[in-house]
Amino acid sequence: MREKIFKYIDEHRQEMLTFWKKLVSIESGTLFKEDVDRARDFLVKAFTDIGGTVTSYPYEKAGDLLVVDFSMGSTAAPIIFSGHYDTVFRHGTIEERPFVIKDDGRAYGPGVLDMKAGITMLYFIVRALQAIDYRAHPIRVVLAGDEETGHQSSTAERDFSEAVKGACAAFNFETGYMDDGFVTGRKGGGRAYFTVKGVGAHAGNEPEKGRSAILEMAHKIIAIQANNDFEAGLTYNCGVVQGGTVPNAVPEEAKLVVDVRFKRLDQVERARRELEAVAATTYVEGTMTEMKFDVIMSSMETTDGVVALFRKLEETANEIGFGPIYQKYVGGGADSAYEVKMGVPTVCAVGVAGGKNHSVDEFAVVDTLFSRAKLVAATVLKI
Numbered sequence: 001m002r003e004k005i006f007k008y009i010d011e012h013r014q015e016m017l018t019f020w021k022k023l024v025s026i027e028s029g030t031l032f033k034e035d036v037d038r039a040r041d042f043l044v045k046a047f048t049d050i051g052g053t054v055t056s057y058p059y060e061k062a063g064d065l066l067v068v069d070f071s072m073g074s075t076a077a078p079i080i081f082s083g084h085y086d087t088v089f090r091h092g093t094i095e096e097r098p099f100v101i102k103d104d105g106r107a108y109g110p111g112v113l114d115m116k117a118g119i120t121m122l123y124f125i126v127r128a129l130q131a132i133d134y135r136a137h138p139i140r141v142v143l144a145g146d147e148e149t150g151h152q153s154s155t156a157e158r159d160f161s162e163a164v165k166g167a168c169a170a171f172n173f174e175t176g177y178m179d180d181g182f183v184t185g186r187k188g189g190g191r192a193y194f195t196v197k198g199v200g201a202h203a204g205n206e207p208e209k210g211r212s213a214i215l216e217m218a219h220k221i222i223a224i225q226a227n228n229d230f231e232a233g234l235t236y237n238c239g240v241v242q243g244g245t246v247p248n249a250v251p252e253e254a255k256l257v258v259d260v261r262f263k264r265l266d267q268v269e270r271a272r273r274e275l276e277a278v279a280a281t282t283y284v285e286g287t288m289t290e291m292k293f294d295v296i297m298s299s300m301e302t303t304d305g306v307v308a309l310f311r312k313l314e315e316t317a318n319e320i321g322f323g324p325i326y327q328k329y330v331g332g333g334a335d336s337a338y339e340v341k342m343g344v345p346t347v348c349a350v351g352v353a354g355g356k357n358h359s360v361d362e363f364a365v366v367d368t369l370f371s372r373a374k375l376v377a378a379t380v381l382k383i
């Protein structure tokens with residue numbers, strides 16, 4: 001089985017590159033719904049052409065979620081291949097930086113790595129599995145169209161979670177790492193918004209009548225930062241602060257945005273408690289504070305199931321001569337968090353290796369398109 005899969009991938013290298021180039025060339029900047037919809041149409045056709053049953057979750061203000069089922073003639077629990085097809089780049093980027101493979105063996109272009117390479121990989125893994133008449137598990141492809149905005153304008157988080165429920169394993173084809181680390185844990189993240197209302201007064205005539213919103217916020221910032229628990233992985237960054245209007249007025253209002261990161265879901269409640277405590281404490285008499293805390297990205301927890309799936313990947317890597325791989329823990333969020341939250345063992349960042357995501361220098365190492373497709377496909381055979 002394994003050899004046949006490898007042969008299939010080797011024989012389809014050119015086709016894989018063509019597909020990758022096509023997908024990169026159809027822009028899908030997350031804020032440009034029309035572009036994202038064009039990429040969706042391309043994917044719907046591509047998956048339908050190879051026998052997939054596509055369910056589209058349409059959203060008005062965000063890229064749609066695509067769920068594609070391949071029964072593979074099996075009634076067992078499905079294996080999930082997931083990712084996203086939106087990018088961070090604005091409309092028109094492709095004209096300035098078209099898809100290109102350079103002499104350094106790297107591919108360049110908007111979204112070439114994050115994560116149109118991963119979609120190319122998973123598409124051809126499905127085809128390879130079909131070609132060898134694989135029948136152990138159905139394959140379900142789940143692709144978000146608004147991952148880069150954290151699903152803020154859609155119900156994709158809920159729909160994504162629903163779509164992966166009951167699966168026996170998941171591979172998230174996010175950007176792979178150059179050092180062959182595969183992600184088995186990710187921090188989650190949230191935002192806290194503080195608004196302090198003080199009392200304005202002329203700084204020259206009657207400063208004593210003022211209640212400085214900025215001074216109150218300054219105390220709060222120190223209190224928030226003091227709650228940083230680097231060891232436990234619950235961290236706060238007071239990243240944006242605004243306040244006041246002119247130098248000669250006691251500031252009436254100040255605003256603060258705090259980036260919050262956590263390792264485990266139970267830390268969300270701790271964060272909320274700590275933030276509420278700071279909001280409820282008044283340092284400058286006569287000021288008022290409002291606080292809102294939103295979780296943007298769930299954390300991906302390193303469960304036993306996650307580690308067990310990683311072991312299968314590692315075992316396969318050793319057997320096929322892929323080379324050593326290791327478990328990586330990263331600070332940035334991804335949809336793999338929802339898979340693990342739904343109880344599905346997941347390994348993330350199985351996509352093509354590369355770097356400089358979200359920048360003009362984003363690159364993907366072309367050879368790893370094939371080597372990693374083989375690695376993941378061979379691991380699927382072990383499930």
Ligand SMILES: [Zn+2]
Pocket residue numbers: 084114115147174175
């Ligand atoms: Zn991504």
